[in-house]
Amino acid sequence: MYRQLTREERTILNRFFDKWDLFHYFKDKNLLVREGKVREFFMMTDDAKQLTLNKDPYLAGIKLGELRKHVSLGLEGARIFAENADKKKIVVTDQAEALVLYGRDVFGQSIIQHTNDFEENEIVLITNRYGDAIGIGRTRYRVDKIREKGVTVTNIADRGWYLREETDFEV
């Protein structure tokens, strides 16, 4: 069931967006929460929001992420974040890109660039050389050790999921 955000949820999300310098980007966007096993939050157009609140759909708009104890970013959310902010990012080689899309973790040697704003055990966006968000990772080290040998970023979610889960094709 989709519904409006509560004031508390709006505050939690605003804080989360602010951490990524995206408070202003999301300020006038239409966000709704879908209640289920987990609380998910979606972004949609004005008209889609109006209909959604009137007659509950199976899906409306783009899923940005989930609201658990903390906010957890989804794959489309990561894309929007990567396009609109330059925070908490690592850029990986072409070879690492392919491995990430198979669900593998990131080796320090395959990180060719990164921002300087994350600590150990933080969420980062994994991007390719074009800046596309190919996945979401969790750092195993703080920023000054992120390019050391061995796995330095754990793969939490990656866009290869679309291939692993997809069951149907258009004709």
Add this chain to the structure above:
Amino acid sequence: MKTVTFSSTKESNSLAKAYGYSEWIVNRFIHYIPDVYKFLKRMDRPSPQYIRVNSLKMSKAELKSRLVDRGFVLEDTVLGDVFSVKKAPHPIGATPEYLLGYYYIQDLSSCISVVAMDPKSDETNLDMCAAPGGKTTYIAQKMKNTGLLVAMESNKRRMNSIVFNLNRCGVMNTCVYNMNAMMAAELRLQYDNILLDAPCTCEGVIQKDVKRKVSRTPEDIEYCSVQQTKLIDTAVSLVKPGGSLVYATCSFAPEENELIVDHVLQKYDAEIIPIPYGSEGLTQFGDLKFDSQIKKTRRFYPHIHSTLGFYVAKIKIK
């Protein structure tokens, strides 16, 4: 309505044996498909592959440049958003660009139905039988991700495919309902444009599923034709005055195509809008005769248009 069938002949018998079809199907093909020998040969070869750029996320030029870098050979088509894939060093559905939603693997004919629909920004549009979401994502793209697009699908097992594709392609103007489109009036909306890509016998995709050469019966065509008539009646009732309805199937059968559109012309104040691609619709089949406007509807044949088999009609509701 009874499916049109013809008496067995030496020609239909030998073609059915040679190409592995039920004879009644081939016998019908002989009566309305141009150059049927070439057609039957073409149906035994794999269908060409097309991709449609998702301009919500990426420009056509950049997509081409990235895929060419990966060793793909792409050719332009009659549609600006669609490339024909001439050479693929690995599956086109397994590139990072595909996973990022920068393109959709979609037959050219399927894209033509959306181009015919001509959806625009800030409209309210409906896709009545939406899974797996290829046309839905293209409609959203043409609407520039604005306004409202309602997508309906009655088969619960196919809902995941819509969710994946809409998310992958970054569509945010769409509400998807798991409901039979015949119940669409429940939403109490009227639409600027409606796409009805109706469930059909799928004769046009035999290249992808050869079982259909023998698995269909004349009763299947009759059943689909009845359902399609009910769906198109529903669609007409939901179009705003002056709005349009695009009717499409991936079947060659005139009882699923021209007959359904003819029903609309007979029953409602409507006219056919020409579509600048494909071959003319039929105005006669067996003892069936259709309105002369039906010529303006379009048929797509694999051996002539290098697409899957498809039928598209654009109907303006006055």
